[in-house]
Structure formats: C-alpha cells, structure tokens
Amino acid sequence: MSFLSIEDVSFRYQGKNAVINQANWEIEKGEFHCLLGKSGCGKTTLLKIASGLLPPNEGRVYLQGKELTEPSHECGFVFQSPALLEWKTVMDNVLLPVVLRRKTTPEDREKAVALLELVGLCDYLNRHPAQLSGGQQSRVALARALIQKPSMMFLDEPFASLDAITREELQEDLLKICQLEGTTVLFITHDISEAVYLADRVAVMEQGEIIYEADVNLLKPRTVEMRYDPNFNELCLKVRQVMGGGV
C-alpha cells in the first residue's frame, strides 16, 4: 500500500476546462518525488488536491490507505507564495502550527530558533514579514512547515526566490531532515536539475496530465559531485526534452 496514492483524479475550476485530467500517482513511505511542468500546467492544483485542500471532481486520493477528504494532521505544506501573517513576528509565524495545536513550550521555541538558524534567519526572529526580503519570507514559510515534523510534506516551489548558493544549502538540509525523519515528500519545482538532484522519482506534467515519470537512480545521500555525474546530466536532458525544450 502506497503512502499517498492519487487515482484517476480530474479537476476543473468552476465552469472552466479540465485543469487536471485523469492523473494517477503513487508515493511510497519516505520517498521524495518531484513534479515538473510548464507554468500553468496544473502542478499547484494537483498538489492541493493531493493534500486534501481541493476536492477532485473525479477520482480519489488515499493517504495511508484512507480516503482523503480534507487536509490531514500529518501533512505540511509550503505554498507557492509565502502566506505569512503580517501582524506576527517571524518567530510567531514559525510557531503558528504549534500554537494551533497546543500551548507552546520552551522546547518549541528552541526548535523554532534552530529551524530559523537552518534557513539562515536567526538574526530576524523579531522582525515582521514586511521587513524581510522576498527570499527571506519564503524561508520563513519553509521553517513554519518543518516545525510540525510532518510525515508528509507538500512543497510548492519553496526555493523559487532563492539564489543558487542558498538554494543548494537548503536542498542539502531538506534532504537530510527528510531522511532523518523518514518524511514523504511531494516537491514542485521548475528547476530540472534541482528536481533530479532531490528526487527518488520525477514526473513531468503537461496540460493536466502526467506525461512522463522516471526513477532517479543516483546514490543516496546525494553529494555535490553528483551534479556533474553523466547519469545526472543525461536524466536532466531527458526531462528537458520531455518538457519540450530543445537541447
């Protein structure tokens, strides 16, 4: 039984054409899957369906064998835009998922500080979101998702507004954390090499359909050198071609 399975899911926004068309997908426990696709092809929509935020018009989503009809306690989500609460400090934004579940403890605060340190924002604890740069905001959103220690994570282009260096550091950190906690991940990105580097399996969407999927046969844990591995480059090229790009 897969951890998450998407079965024959279709979706249309009110009165519009189908945005997701008969999509199928399975993720085993602890796997890291990446979803690629052109802008507007339906990645975000599929992710919202998979997480229970949107009910599909057709088909079903199962999480650990149970049909998913609403978001589950075990899932974390990083949205495409940071969605921080402007009236809370960075610290309080990160602690939000905890606050909603129970009283925060000093350990929670320590955990939050550690996560903010991880994303390189430990000097910004008491700032408000409007006082952060774009990339800093998206890192706060990432820290907020990680504080729940979810067993399943949905990440929608979490690194899109980060520079190459910071992004690579965070990729490493994310991989480490997920491996440590056995987190299952569905990750959207438009950076092909990022997808291949992170994923156990990549998929490409086009106009609401999953048109390509492939296992990534690279050793784990990944190292920076692998980015220059011929296998790696080949797979990247293949994905590029599927997505419709020339050489």
Add this chain to the structure above:
Amino acid sequence: MSFLSIEDVSFRYQGKNAVINQANWEIEKGEFHCLLGKSGCGKTTLLKIASGLLPPNEGRVYLQGKELTEPSHECGFVFQSPALLEWKTVMDNVLLPVVLRRKTTPEDREKAVALLELVGLCDYLNRHPAQLSGGQQSRVALARALIQKPSMMFLDEPFASLDAITREELQEDLLKICQLEGTTVLFITHDISEAVYLADRVAVMEQGEIIYEADVNLLKPRTVEMRYDPNFNELCLKVRQVMGGGV
C-alpha cells in the same frame, strides 16, 4: 555620460544596520546589466534606489545626467512579487500604465494582446489575477512593464516562478525586445547562468556591497548554443565562486 549612474549610495531601513553600503554602478545606454547575490543581500533595495522609489541615505543616483529624486516616466519596473490589481482583468492590468497616462486606443489594446501572446497568455485576457497560476501572474506583470516601451527597465527576478523552458523562451524575447528598442536594463536574478546569458555585464552583491563585476564577452545576439560554450561556463563558475559556492 552614463545612462544611469549610482554614486556612493548607502541605505538603511529605519534604525537598522546599513543594507546598502557605498554602492557605485554605471550603466551605459542600451546595456543589459545583471545583479546577483545571496538572498537578503540588498539587491531589491538597490534596485528601488536606482529607480527612484527609495531615496538613498547617502550618495546620489543620476539618470541621463539628472539627479533622480523620484521615479521617472522613462522607467519600467517588474517587482519581485507580481503586484497585480485583483479587481482588474489580465487585460486591464496590462493596460494600467497606459490608462494612467492617457485614454487607451485600439492600438494599445492590440499591443497588449500582442504582449500577452508573447508571454503565452493570450487565452487569459478576461481572467482575474486570482484565477491564474503563480507563473502566469508574474508573466502578466512582465507584460505590464513592457507595454510602456520604457527606455530603462528594472526587473526584479521576473522569471523566478517560471519553468526552465518558458523562462528560456522569455529570455530570448526579452533580449530581442530590448535590442530592438535600445532599452537599458538592470536585471536581478539568482540564476547565475541566466545572468551570464542575458547580461553585457554582471555584478555580485554581498551584504550591501558590490564585491565583483565583470563584462560578459559573448557574441550578440545570444544563441542557445552559447550556453554550452566554455567561456560561458567559466564565467558562471567564476561568479559562483565569488558568491561563495563551492565547485
């Protein structure tokens, strides 16, 4: 005389440490400059100062020899987040700069349609921003900046939320348009190869200072093949190193 020149500019947000520290920069007419740097290093701030949105605490900015104290009519700006007006359709959002200047003519509408076609959104004219995907929104913002035919463009990570393929197409288009109109461009990105591919000159910022600058000696117009040119790769690597990334 340079088209835009930034002289000894420093800036601090209220009561905080300096975010921009004695920055100097010159752009000649028609040149395409790219600014790179880690997230939070001050790129957006510098761009806002250069465009006259923020007054520097120290130093001056000159546009065509005149000191810049407020945004100029000749400049276009693409913000890091799309900043679309939710209550207007895509079409009206694109036409906004025109509406603010004069009555729109049928030619303006044709122009807008052409630009939306360019960014791949001609089917979405009558949608509202909330009905678009993240990447589609940022493309609308780009079209909005282009409709003014500005002689100077400031672009803050305009392609951050676009997939590799769409991004490359738009890079080509942007270069073409700028060459045609002789537009001077200051472009922020965190994709090193994008910077090198697009720019006549690249600069790297770190903690509010410009720590590296280099001319890009590649032929113009750029072709896709150049991305695999050894010169190109060497420059990318150099920039990477300056930014603090390993090999």
Add this chain to the structure above:
Amino acid sequence: GTQQQKDETSDRKEESLRVASWSQPITEQTNLLVDEEKGFFKERGLDVTVIPGAGGGDAVKNILSGQADIAFTDPGSLFFALDKGEKLKVIYNVYPQNVFNIVSLKEKNITKPEDLKGKTIGVYSLTSGTRQNLLVMLNQAGLSEKDVKIVETGISNFAPLMQGQVDATAATDTGLLVGKQKGLGEVNVLEVKDYLNIPSDVFVVTEKTFTEKKEVLKTFLQAYQNSANWMIEHPEEAASLAKEYAIDGKDEKQNLEIITLRNAASVSSLTEEQGLGAIDLDILQQGADTYEKLGLIKTRLNMEEAITGELIHKK
C-alpha cells in the same frame, strides 16, 4: 363692517405672515390650517404659513430668530423668555381655559392635590407644559417638587399609569379624552383650572414685530377670531376638514370631540364680555408670580408691560 374691510384689503398686495406653532399641524388648530378651503386669512390679504415646532419653546425661539412673526405658545415658555430679558408682547389669548389635569386611577384615591404627596407622577416631558402645570397645582396645595417624584414618561403617558409604574400622570384634556377612548378605566381627575386658571396658549410677538407690523397683526387677529368663531359654530365641518389638513385627523369622530374641547377652552366669562382672545392680565400676573415662587424663573415679571389688548377686535 366685515364686508367693507374685505374690499379694502383685497386690492392690497398679499402680506405674508408666519405663525410658529408649538406643535405639528394638529386637529385642535384646524381653524388655522384650513385657509386654503375657508379663506379666513386670504380674504383679508394675509398669506399665513404655519411653522411646526416641538414645544412652546421652539415657537418662541422661532420668532426671536426672525423665522416667524407670531408664536403660538404657552405662558410657561413666555415667562421663561421674559425672564431671560427678551422683549415680547402677548397679543391674544388663544385658550383662556387651563386644559391641564392630573389623572390617577380610581383605586389610588387621589381626589385633591394634597393626596399627591409622596407619589410618583408622570409628565409627558420635562419641556412640556405638563410639568409646569403640575408644579403650579402642587404649589396651590402647598407642596413642592421635592414632595413628589416626577418622571418623564414620553408622550404616551397613560401607558405607565395603566401599567402601574406611576401613581398619577399630568395630561391635557384632549389627552385624557383619547386615553379614555383607549380603555383607560375609571379615573380621578384633578383639573388645574380649578386651582389657578392660567391660560393654556397665547399668541406672542416680539416688541419689534409689534411696533412694525401693528396693522397686519390686527388683521390677523381679526381673521383668527373669525376662524375660531367658525370652529365654535361649525365643529362638524371643522372635524371633517381636519381629516385632510391635520396630521392626527384620521378619525372624524375623535376630531369632533377634540374640537369641542378646544372650543370650550377658547371661551371664558371674559371673552363672553369682550370677545374672543381677551387677555386677563391678573391671571397671567399670578401665573408669573407662581413661577417665580416655584423657582422656575429668577426675576419678578411685570406682565403689564408684556401684555397688550389693543390689537384685538373687541366685541
């Protein structure tokens, strides 16, 4: 003589005259409201406008501010204004009879003013004549405001009486009439006029208007006398016209009863003698003195200065 006068005035230009009333256009003032139909004023070359108000004070203020020429107001408001040093003239006594009374349920056994001691008494509003007349009545019985509890009950003042929230309530004769129709049971009524018959309403003008517009005022008063006479002689016609011209004139039968009451209040032994509108100086002076004694006004008023009967067409 009337016919001749009519001819004289009809070729003159219409003189406009504004009467500030203490109320809205109500049934009891029908004679003032039906000029369109009956032409009491028009025929004499007067174009009379009635300005509504909320209380006698408004009427006085409206003549003081020049918004009106004649105030249709109560003596209380008159005394207050004179007390403030305003120069006013009473030119006509609209209702020589005091129409105020104190009503209590039979079982309370209040038959004389002395019985009011220690009771809770409702008044329509602190601004209204009900309160002042209540005080006058108490004063005649040697009581003061401190001996009773006065509460404001709003204009539907019989409701709290019936509900038992007040022991007695100050009202007017028309109010009592309507109240009885609405099922107010057996009641005891103490009439203020039995103790001190201060007039209910008078016409007042400023001294300036008095000197400048004597002739017009004279004509007006004569026309008003005619109209009042008409109402006394033809109460049914007035009652049916009130249906159209008065805001509260929906019920013709009730109109007739109100008009009858007002007709009765318009006449007194003095008016029998001298004609409608005759002013009794003594009683107004007594009234002013009582007000002063009650502490309602601060100065002693000499009413002789403020009263003139010279504009009234005598019998």
Add this chain to the structure above:
Amino acid sequence: MMKNVQLYSFLLFIVLIVSWEITAGNMSELVLPAPSVIFFTLIDGIKSGYFLPHITRTAAEIVLGLFLGSLFGFVIGLLMGEIEFLRKLLFPYVIASQAVPKLALAPLFILWFGFGMTSKVVITALICFFPLLENTVTSIQYMDKQKIELFRMLKASRWQTLIHLKIPAGMPGILAGLRVAVVLAVVGAVVGEFIGGSEGLGAVIIASQAMMDTPLMFASLLLLTIMGMGLYQLVNIIEKIWLKPYKKGSKK
C-alpha cells in the same frame, strides 16, 4: 442548508409574531398593540391614502439626505484619508457634529435651513455621513505597500492612485460604511421630522403619540423598517455587482 434559510427565517418570523400577539393580548393597546392590529392599521392607512404623502416625503428626505451625506462622507473621507493635515485639523469638528444630539439643535437648524424639507435633509445627511467618512478614511489607509510602489513607479498622480487603487481596494470597507449610513439615514430623516415637521413618517409618529394611537405609530415604524431594509438590500445588490471580481478566488 441555504434553501432552508427561507424556511427557518419564516418560522422564526411566525414564532416572533405569535408570541408578540400573545404578549400584546395581555396588555393595553396603548403600550403594545398586537401585530394584527398594526397590520390592519397599516393596510387601512395605505388604502385610504393616508400614508402616501408621508411616505413620499420621508423617502424623499432619506434619499436626498443619504445622497448628500454619503457623498460628503465619502469625499471628505477621501480628503482626510489622503491628507494627514486635514485629518488632524477637521477631526474635532467632525466628532462634535456627531456627538451632539441633533434634536437639541432644532431651532438652529430651522434658523439656518428653514422649516421646510431642507432642514430635515441636512439632519439626515449629517447623521449618515459619519460612518461613511470613518470607513473611507480607514479603508484607503491600509494599502498593500507593493501596490503603492507600483503606482509610484507608474507616476500615477495622487488622484489616479485614489481612483485606480485606493478606492477599489477599499471598496468592501467603504460599502460597509454605506450600509450603516443607509440605516442611519432612516433614523436621521425621522429625527429631523420630530423637530417640527408637518409631514413625513416622523411627524406621524409624534402625532400618533399625542393621539395615543399606538397602532398607528407602530405601523409607521414598520414602514420605516421596510424602507431601511430596502435600502440595505440595495447596497448589497450594488456590492454584489461591484465586488464580483474581489470575491473571485478571494472567497470560497
């Protein structure tokens, strides 16, 4: 669920009316007339044409007063929202104009605006202008900083920024102010008529009180409520049309 609203609404209405009828049965008509009595009074009054001139008059005052009041409230709200100087300068007078009970100023209003319809319209306008002013001032102040920067970059004039950004973005709040204003306008017109009106539902209320015709008073109050509801619903309809694009995607 939503289809049931009508049903429940109707049921609640019936329950209220019936309990009112029962309560009123034990009480003098002077205090609380039964709904049936009020209803027949209303029907009679409408049939006989008694209410017509009063309704027309009051409606005219409400509409005019509301128009003037909300226009002023909106425009002065824009000015005060935009110009801090004006905000600080005018605010004491605005508060003064609101904290003072209009009933107390009757003679002044008559002095300044005559005893005709004007004074009532002015009072109505004065009463309903404040909620719109306050909401406009507030709504155009909390703006997305990014959008303000966009408009600065596009060199929009202050006026253009208002028209194209601040007003549309603040519209939900402004309309909330308008909804409060329309309801207050009804009260305003009636209070205006209390102060020496000879026509209009407010005058009818005063007269009916004097006549102790409580059913007539309640019938007038009922008419006023209906007017208030009608206006409120009108604003809702305007909102639905105007704010459609906001709701797209911003509400489920």
Add this chain to the structure above:
Amino acid sequence: MMKNVQLYSFLLFIVLIVSWEITAGNMSELVLPAPSVIFFTLIDGIKSGYFLPHITRTAAEIVLGLFLGSLFGFVIGLLMGEIEFLRKLLFPYVIASQAVPKLALAPLFILWFGFGMTSKVVITALICFFPLLENTVTSIQYMDKQKIELFRMLKASRWQTLIHLKIPAGMPGILAGLRVAVVLAVVGAVVGEFIGGSEGLGAVIIASQAMMDTPLMFASLLLLTIMGMGLYQLVNIIEKIWLKPYKKGSKK
C-alpha cells in the same frame, strides 16, 4: 508641516469662535448664545458642582452601554460573518432594531427596563452596536484566500481561524466600526436620557430647553462633545498600539 497642524488647528478654532461670537452678538441668547457666555456657564456649572452628577451619570451610561453594545456587536458580527445562515436569518431584525427611532419606543423601553439607568444603557448599547456589527461582518469576510488555505492545511478550527486570522486581519475595519460606535454611544446615552431621565446630561438638555436656558444647553452639548472626542482618541490610541505591526512596512 505636521508641526504646523497644531498652529493651524488653533487658528481655525479661534476664527470659528470669533465668528460665532460675532454672529451670536446679533442674535437672541435664546437662539444662539455666544461662546463666551457658554464658557462661563460651563465653568460656573463645574465649579458649583452642578454638572458633576450629570456628567458621572452620562459617562457611566456611555461606558456601560458602549461596552455591552460593542461586545454584542462584535460577537454577533463574528457569528453573522462566519455563519451565512445566521446572517440571512437575523439581518431583518438587526435592521429593524436600527431603523426604528429609539425615541419613539420610549414607553416600551420604560416598560421593559424601568425608569432607571438600565433603559438608558440598553438604548445606548442598541444604538452603538450596529456599526461594529456591520464592520465586523464585512472585515472578517474579505480574507486572503491563501491564508485561509494555510489555516485549513494547519487544521485550525473555525474558532482558531477567527482568533488567529480573521480578527487580526480584520482589525483595522473593526476599529473603524468601534470609532463610529463610541461617537454614537454618546448620542445614544443622551437620547436615552431624553426619555424619562432625571439625571444625566440629556436630562439637563431637556430641562434647559424647557426653561429656555440655551447657554446651559450648549454647555452640556460641549461636555458631550468633549466626551465623544475623548473616547474617539482612546480608540485611536488602542489602534496605535494594536496595529503597530500592520503599519510596519504597509504604510509609508
């Protein structure tokens, strides 16, 4: 510029007072008393202790009525904002309660709540509850869809979403409603005292009207204006403290 506000404000005040003084000079004191006269009446009344019990009484009614009214307005606003069913069900009664002039219902209020302070507090509460209700309903409805999704994803209960998202995000609008409410509360208390009050500034106004002591009436109106302004400023101070984080970066 901003330092000059005080100066200009003061100048405007002087100009208004002087022109009032001049206008009043040509007019009967009964209609419009001069500011100097009002001022001395006020000082006298305060020194002699005449005003004290009335001020205390009215202030108590305002504070209590405001507290109850805004609490109810806020809570019912939240309920009606959250639950469309309640919104549709209750709205006609809310409008009815507002469109009806309270003065007209005096006898009923006295019947239900007695002659004491209760009826005044109830009227005050009833008058000031509407703006808060309306603004609360509106403010918690226009929410950023993304944030709503965030809270759904975090499995926040309806209550938590209110507390942590909708109320803080709607706070500017809610406070605008509160500002309208505090000013209306002043009017409410006074209107309440018109109906059968023997203490309080409203009763003073009525009594002074009856005795045509216009300066006393204006002095009372002045006191009411001062109360209204004080309350309004209090809300502004609360707003400044509470909304500091909103303004950071979201306003220049």
